[in-house]
Amino acid sequence: MNASVAKPQKKRILAMLEHASGDKRFKILEVHMKKHQFRQDALIEVLHKAQELFGYLEDDLLLFVSVKLKLPPSRVYGVATFYHFFQLKPQGEHACVVCMGTACYVKGADKILDAITLKHKVRAGETTADNKLSLLTARCIGACGIAPAVVYDGTVTPRATPESALEHINHWMQK
Amino acid sequence: MAAKTLTIDGKQISAEEGATVLQAATEAGIKIPTLCHLEGVYDIGACRLCIVEITGIPKLLPACTTKVSEGMDVKTDSERLRKYRRMILELLFAERNHVCAVCVSNGHCELQTLAYSQGMEHVRYDYTFPKWNMDITHRLFGMDHNRCVLCNRCVRVCWHIEGAGTKNVSGRGAKSKIITDLNMPWGDSDSCTECGKCVMSCPTGALFNKGSTVGEMERDRNKLEFIVTAREKKQWIAADL
Amino acid sequence: MILNDLISIKEKELAGRKKIILRCCMAAGCMSSDSKGVKEQLDKAVANAGLQNEVEVRGVGCMKLCCEGPLVAVDPQDSLYIKVTAENAPLIIGALQGGKTNIPQADPKSAFFAKQFSIVLANSGIIDPERIESYIAMDGYQALHEVLHEMPPKEVVEAMVKSGLRGRGGAGFPTGLKWGTVAKSPGAKKYVVCNADEGDPGAFMDRSVLESDPHSVLEGMAIAAYAVGADQGFIYVRAEYPLAISRLQIAIKQAKQNGLLGAGIFESPFNFNIDLRIGAGAFVCGEETALMSSVEGKRGTPRPRPPFPAESGLFGCPTLLNNVETFANVPAIYRKGAEWFAGIGTEKSKGTKVFALAGKIKNTGLIEVPMGTPLRTIVEEMGGGAPDGGTIKAVQTGGPSGGCIPSQHLDTPVDYESLGKLGSIMGSGGMIVMDQTTNMVEIARFFMEFCMDESCGKCIPCRAGTVQMHHILDKIVNRKATARDLAKLEELCDMVRNTSLCGLGQTAPNPTMSTLRFFRNEYEALLQPDPFGPHANGAAKQPEPATK
Numbered sequence: 012m013n014a015s016v017a018k019p020q021k022k023r024i025l026a027m028l029e030h031a032s033g034d035k036r037f038k039i040l041e042v043h044m045k046k047h048q049f050r051q052d053a054l055i056e057v058l059h060k061a062q063e064l065f066g067y068l069e070d071d072l073l074l075f076v077s078v079k080l081k082l083p084p085s086r087v088y089g090v091a092t093f094y095h096f097f098q099l100k101p102q103g104e105h106a107c108v109v110c111m112g113t114a115c116y117v118k119g120a121d122k123i124l125d126a127i128t129l130k131h132k133v134r135a136g137e138t139t140a141d142n143k144l145s146l147l148t149a150r151c152i153g154a155c156g157i158a159p160a161v162v163y164d165g166t167v168t169p170r171a172t173p174e175s176a177l178e179h180i181n182h183w184m185q186k
Numbered sequence: 187m188a189a190k191t192l193t194i195d196g197k198q199i200s201a202e203e204g205a206t207v208l209q210a211a212t213e214a215g216i217k218i219p220t221l222c223h224l225e226g227v228y229d230i231g232a233c234r235l236c237i238v239e240i241t242g243i244p245k246l247l248p249a250c251t252t253k254v255s256e257g258m259d260v261k262t263d264s265e266r267l268r269k270y271r272r273m274i275l276e277l278l279f280a281e282r283n284h285v286c287a288v289c290v291s292n293g294h295c296e297l298q299t300l301a302y303s304q305g306m307e308h309v310r311y312d313y314t315f316p317k318w319n320m321d322i323t324h325r326l327f328g329m330d331h332n333r334c335v336l337c338n339r340c341v342r343v344c345w346h347i348e349g350a351g352t353k354n355v356s357g358r359g360a361k362s363k364i365i366t367d368l369n370m371p372w373g374d375s376d377s378c379t380e381c382g383k384c385v386m387s388c389p390t391g392a393l394f395n396k397g398s399t400v401g402e403m404e405r406d407r408n409k410l411e412f413i414v415t416a417r418e419k420k421q422w423i424a425a426d427l
Numbered sequence: 428m429i430l431n432d433l434i435s436i437k438e439k440e441l442a443g444r445k446k447i448i449l450r451c452c453m454a455a456g457c458m459s460s461d462s463k464g465v466k467e468q469l470d471k472a473v474a475n476a477g478l479q480n481e482v483e484v485r486g487v488g489c490m491k492l493c494c495e496g497p498l499v500a501v502d503p504q505d506s507l508y509i510k511v512t513a514e515n516a517p518l519i520i521g522a523l524q525g526g527k528t529n530i531p532q533a534d535p536k537s538a539f540f541a542k543q544f545s546i547v548l549a550n551s552g553i554i555d556p557e558r559i560e561s562y563i564a565m566d567g568y569q570a571l572h573e574v575l576h577e578m579p580p581k582e583v584v585e586a587m588v589k590s591g592l593r594g595r596g597g598a599g600f601p602t603g604l605k606w607g608t609v610a611k612s613p614g615a616k617k618y619v620v621c622n623a624d625e626g627d628p629g630a631f632m633d634r635s636v637l638e639s640d641p642h643s644v645l646e647g648m649a650i651a652a653y654a655v656g657a658d659q660g661f662i663y664v665r666a667e668y669p670l671a672i673s674r675l676q677i678a679i680k681q682a683k684q685n686g687l688l689g690a691g692i693f694e695s696p697f698n699f700n701i702d703l704r705i706g707a708g709a710f711v712c713g714e715e716t717a718l719m720s721s722v723e724g725k726r727g728t729p730r731p732r733p734p735f736p737a738e739s740g741l742f743g744c745p746t747l748l749n750n751v752e753t754f755a756n757v758p759a760i761y762r763k764g765a766e767w768f769a770g771i772g773t774e775k776s777k778g779t780k781v782f783a784l785a786g787k788i789k790n791t792g793l794i795e796v797p798m799g800t801p802l803r804t805i806v807e808e809m810g811g812g813a814p815d816g817g818t819i820k821a822v823q824t825g826g827p828s829g830g831c832i833p834s835q836h837l838d839t840p841v842d843y844e845s846l847g848k849l850g851s852i853m854g855s856g857g858m859i860v861m862d863q864t865t866n867m868v869e870i871a872r873f874f875m876e877f878c879m880d881e882s883c884g885k886c887i888p889c890r891a892g893t894v895q896m897h898h899i900l901d902k903i904v905n906r907k908a909t910a911r912d913l914a915k916l917e918e919l920c921d922m923v924r925n926t927s928l929c930g931l932g933q934t935a936p937n938p939t940m941s942t943l944r945f946f947r948n949e950y951e952a953l954l955q956p957d958p959f960g961p962h963a964n965g966a967a968k969q970p971e972p973a974t975k
Contacts, residue, residue, distance in 0.1 A: 054724035092357045094708050113874075150881070167455065278891065
C-alpha cells in the first residue's frame with residue numbers, strides 16, 4: 012500500500028517544484044529559509060516572508076514551505092490559518108485597515124467601518140468584486156492616542172471619520 | 187519510583203510519582219468523566235470535563251494533566267463540578283449539529299453517553315446550527331464535521347501513533363476545523379496511510395467507516411491500545427485479554 | 428568592550444552635544460501625523476540658517492502627549508510645540524533666532540507632565556532610539572557591566588526580590604520569585620523570552636517603550652539571562668508594530684557590534700544572544716504558554732499549567748518570561764539600587780506603572796506614575812477629564828480581561844490589589860475612559876466579541892462559551908432577551924471563568940461581570956418580559972425607549 016500512497020504525493024510535489032522553478036520569488040524564499048537554517052520553528056517567519064513576496068499564501072506556496080522545512084502540509088496549513096495576519100486569498104489592489112481597538116471603538120471606528128461597507132458593498136475581511144479594495148480590521152494597532160486610526164496601504168492616518176475614510180477610498184477607486 | 191499518598195473523594199490511595207490524578211483515580215476505581223482523553227496518546231486538557239477540585243488550589247484543574255503530589259486532597263464529584271460538566275456538554279450540543287437519531291454512532295457515542303451519565307437532559311442554549319459539510323471522498327472513511335467536538339484525538343493519533351501528520355486543525359475558535367493535508371478532500375490526501383486510527387479514536391460519529399448506517403458505527407478501541415502497548419512496551423497482547 | 432570603552436562612548440557623546448537640541452517625536456503616533464516631514468523640514472531650516480554647529484534636530488521616541496502630535500521639544504528652553512506641521516516647522520528655527528511663531532505650545536508644567544514619575548520612560552523622548560551611543564550617554568549598559576563583574580547570579584536574583592518588582596504584563600507575579608525559580612530549575616539550556624505581544628486593544632505602552640528606548644529592554648533581558656543562567660533570548664513582538672520591530676532590529680545589531688550581546692559580554696564568560704520572533708495576529712499569544720508555542724513555530728494554543736514555563740517552557744527547557752515593561756524596569760533597579768525602587772509605590776505594589784490613556788479624555792497619551800496613585804489624579808488631573816463638557820462614566824482597565832471601574836470609585840489607588848477588588852485587573856496598562864454617551868452593554872458585547880474572535884478553540888468553555896455569551900449579549904442589546912437570558916449569561920460567566928484552560932477564557936467574562944456589577948440597570952432596562960417565565964409578571968421591566 013505504501014508505494015501507491017507515495018506516488019501521488021511525489022507527483023504533486025514535483026509539479027509544484029516545477030512551477031516554483033520558473034518563479035524567482037521561490038528562490039528568494041528559499042534563501043530566507045536557509046538564513047533560518049531550515050529550522051522548523053521558523054515556520055511563522057518563513058510564512059511572513061512568503062506573504063511579503065507573493066501577497067498571499069496559495070496552496071503551492073504552502074506546499075513548497077512544507078517540503079523545504081520537512082513539515083507535514085497539515086501543520087503548515089494549520090499555522091497559516093491560525094493567525095489573522097496570513098491571507099490565503101488574493102488581496103485587492105488597495106488595503107484599508109480600520110482599527111477596532113477599544114479606544115478607536117469608543118471614538119466611533121464602527122461607524123467608519125459601516126460607512127465603507129455600505130458605500131462599497133464590502134464587509135470586513137472581504138475584497139470588492141473589481142478587486143480594487145480589501146477592507147480589513149485590526150484588533151489594535153497601538154495608535155490609541157490618535158484614535159480612531161485607519162491604515163491606508165500601510166500608512167497610519169489619525170483621527171479618521173466616515174467622511175475622511177470614504178474620501179480616501181474614492182481616490183483609489185477613481186484611478 | 188517513589189509512591190505518593192493522596193485522598194480522592196475521601197478515599198486514601200497511593201499512586202506512583204509522575205502519575206496523573208486521572209490515572210490514580212482510575213486505578214482506585216473512581217470514574218472521572220473524560221472526552222478528549224484517550225489512552226495511549228498524550229493529554230491536552232482541552233475538554234475540561236475531567237476538572238477536579240483540589241484543596242488549597244483556587245483553580246479547578248484537569249485530572250488528565252495534573253500530576254499527583256503527596257497529601258493532595260482531590261474532589262472529583264461535587265454539585266459545582268456536576269453543574270459545570272453539564273453546562274460544558276450543553277455547549278457542545280449547541281455548538282454543532284448533533285442529531286443522535288440519525289447518527290452512525292447512535293448508541294455507541296461517548297458524547298451521548300456522557301450526556302446521560304451527567305444528567306444533561308436538555309440544552310438551554312440556543313442552537314447555533316452552523317453549516318458544516320461532510321467529506322466522503324476517501325474510499326474507506328468519511329468525516330462529518332457536524333458531529334465533530336474538536337477533541338483532537340484524531341490529530342493526535344495521526345501524529346503520534348501513526349506518525350503521518352495528515353490531520354491537523356485549521357482556523358481557530360468556533361471556526362476550528364479538522365483538516366487533511368492542505369485542507370484538501372480526504373480522498374486526495376497524499377500523506378494519509380489509510381490506517382484508520384483516526385476513525386478508531388473518534389468519540390462521536392464525526393469519523394466513520396463508509397457504509398455504516400445509523401447506530402452501526404462501533405469502534406474497536408482495543409486495536410489502538412494494542413498498537414500503543416506494542417510500541418511502548420514491546421508487548422504484543424490484546425488489551426481485553 | 429570594557430567599562431572604559433563604555434565610558435569613552437558616553438563622554439564622546441556628551442562632548443559632541445550641541446547647544447540647542449530640537450527633539451522631534453518619531454514614535455508611531457506622531458509619525459502617522461507626518462512627524463517625519465516635520466523633521467526633514469527642521470533639518471532643512473537648520474541648514475538654511477547655517478546653524479548646523481549649534482542646533483541638533485534629534486529624532487526621539489514618544490514624548491507622551493500623543494493627542495497633540497507631532498511634538499517638537501526645544502532644549503534647553505524647555506518649550507514643547509504641539510501639532511507642528513511640515514509647513515510651519517521652519518518657524519521654530521526662526522523663533523530660536525528671536526523670531527515669532529504662532530505654533531501652539533503645551534505647558535510642560537501642567538499636571539499631565541508634572542505628575543509623571545519616570546523610570547521606564549526616563550529616556551523616552553530624550554534619546555535617539557536608533558543610536559546606541561545615545562542610550563549609553565544616559566548610563567546605558569552600566570548596570571549590565573556592574574552585574575556581570577560585581578554580583579554573582581544569586582545576588583542578582585536577591586536584589587530583584589528585594590526591589591519588589593512585579594510582572595507588568597497584568598497578573599503581577601513577583602519578578603524576583605520567577606527569576607529565582609528559573610535559576611533553580613535544573614537544565615543546561617535555558618531561555619529568556621520577552622513578551623512584546625501587547626494585545627490588549629487600547630494599550631500601547633510596550634510599543635512606545637520599544638520604539639523609544641529599545642536598549643533598555645535588551646539590557647534588562649541580558650541581566651535577567653545572567654541571573655537565571657540563560658544564553659538565548661527571544662523577543663516576541665506583534666506584526667502590527669512595524670516601527671518597533673525595525674527599531675529592535677537596529678538595536679540588536681548595534682548591541683552585537685559593540686559586544687553588548689553575543690559571546691563574552693564585557694570580557695566576562697557570559698554569552699547571550701537575542702532573536703526576534705514576529706507574531707502574526709493572535710491575541711491568545713500574549714498568554715505565556717501560547718506565546719511559547721508560537722515561538723516554536725506552531726499554532727498558538729495554550730497548554731495547561733503546571734508544568735509552568737519556569738520548569739518546562741520553550742522547547743521543553745526552563746524559560747523566564749517577562750513583558751517589555753518589566754524588563755525595561757530592570758536596568759534602573761540595578762543602577763540605582765533595589766532599595767530605591769522599593770521606596771516607590773505602595774506596600775505591595777512597588778515602583779511605577781505606565782498607562783496608556785485613551786478614549787473619551789482630553790489628554791490621550793502615555794503616563795507613568797507611582798503605584799498607588801488614585802485613578803482620579805490620572806484621569807481628571809493628568810488626563811484633563813472628558814472632552815467637550817462630558818462627564819466620565821467609567822474607566823476601563825485591563826482590556827478584554829479587565830473591567831470597567833465606575834466614576835464613584837475614581838478615588839481607588841491604582842495597584843494590583845485595589846483594582847482586583849473592584850473586579851478589574853491592572854492589566855498591561857491600557858486605560859480607556861468612557862463618558863456618559865457610552866452604552867455599557869455594548870461595551871460588554873464589544874469585548875465578548877473580541878474574546879470570541881480571539882479564542883484559540885482548544886477548550887470547550889472558551890470556544891463555545893464565548894459564542895453563547897456573545898449571543899445573549901447581542902440579544903440584550905437588541906432588546907430580544909428576557910430575565911432568564913440574563914440569568915443564563917451570569918451562569919455562563921461563572922462557568923467559563925472557572926473552567927477555561929487559559930487566561931483568555933478565564934478572564935473573558937470579566938468585562939461583562941464588571942459592567943453587570945456596576946451598571947446592572949442598563950442591562951435590565953433592555954430586558955423584555957418573559958412570556959413563558961415563572962416570573963412573567965414581575966422580574967423583567969417593561970422596555971423603555973433609549974434615552975441616551
